[in-house]
Amino acid sequence: NAGVTQTPKFRVLKTGQSMTLLCAQDMNHEYMYWYRQDPGMGLRLIHYSVGEGTTAKGEVPDGYNVSRLKKQNFLLGLESAAPSQTSVYFCASSYGLAGGTLAKNIQYFGAGTRLSVL
Amino acid sequence: QQQVKQSPQSLIVQKGGISIINCAYENTAFDYFPWYQQFPGKGPALLIAIRPDVSEKKEGRFTISFNKSAKQFSLHIMDSQPGDSATYFCAAAGTSGSRLTFGEGTQLTVNP
Numbered sequence: 001n002a003g004v005t006q007t008p009k010f011r012v013l014k015t016g017q018s019m020t021l022l023c024a025q026d027m028n029h030e031y032m033y034w035y036r037q038d039p040g041m042g043l044r045l046i047h048y049s050v051g052e053g054t055t056a057k058g059e060v061p062d063g064y065n066v067s068r069l070k071k072q073n074f075l076l077g078l079e080s081a082a083p084s085q086t087s088v089y090f091c092a093s094s095y096g097l098a099g100g101t102l103a104k105n106i107q108y109f110g111a112g113t114r115l116s117v118l
Numbered sequence: 119q120q121q122v123k124q125s126p127q128s129l130i131v132q133k134g135g136i137s138i139i140n141c142a143y144e145n146t147a148f149d150y151f152p153w154y155q156q157f158p159g160k161g162p163a164l165l166i167a168i169r170p171d172v173s174e175k176k177e178g179r180f181t182i183s184f185n186k187s188a189k190q191f192s193l194h195i196m197d198s199q200p201g202d203s204a205t206y207f208c209a210a211a212g213t214s215g216s217r218l219t220f221g222e223g224t225q226l227t228v229n230p
Contacts, residue, residue: 004161033217040127041222042207043162043223045218092161105211106164106167107218109161110161111159112159
């Protein structure tokens with residue numbers, strides 16, 4: 001029962017460096033999400049995907065890009081990291097509308113990636 | 119613009135006491151109100167959820183109270199235990215999709 005798996009768990013970057021965070025889910029979910037969590041600000045949606053090959057902007061998309069080439073994977077990229085991107089990043093997935101009224105909203109989260117940008 | 123406001127930011131309760139966390143929302147199109155629980159070093163996990171057609175939902179020691187006219191909902195944890203110490207997030211979703219809007223989070227500490 002892997003659920004949602006995020007790699008890596010920790011990463012330290014220097015300003016200007018790039019990196020990709022990988023999210024994989026084995027629940028055949030249609031929808032996937034990337035959030036960042038900062039103290040006192042809750043979980044803020046960066047980008048999301050409603051199916052393979054689709055992506056959409058969330059609440060705080062600037063400085064990030066995403067790709068969903070396979071249904072089970074959702075990648076989050078930082079092209080030129082900035083100290084303001086120091087955060088804990090969470091990936092989540094859900095059935096989406098295909099899950100029906102009750103299940104569509106339930107999001108399952110990974111364990112997070114702690115990123116520090118120096 | 120925070121569409122879901124959560125309070126308090128932190129809460130300390132003695133073992134056996136009642137923990138109460140409140141949330142208020144603005145968007146009347148929201149129709150699903152979950153609470154997520156997050157332990158240190160882990161991702162959030164769904165704890166309990168309610169839809170606006172009922173005013174209260176109870177699962178064990180956890181109860182959601184919902185006030186549609188006031189656009190408020192709250193989480194009550196009865197007989198709070200040290201194992202309940204975690205960060206709690208309220209959230210809301212609308213009829214148009216499955217995106218969740220989260221509150222700021224409440225760090226709950228239950229002292230033994």
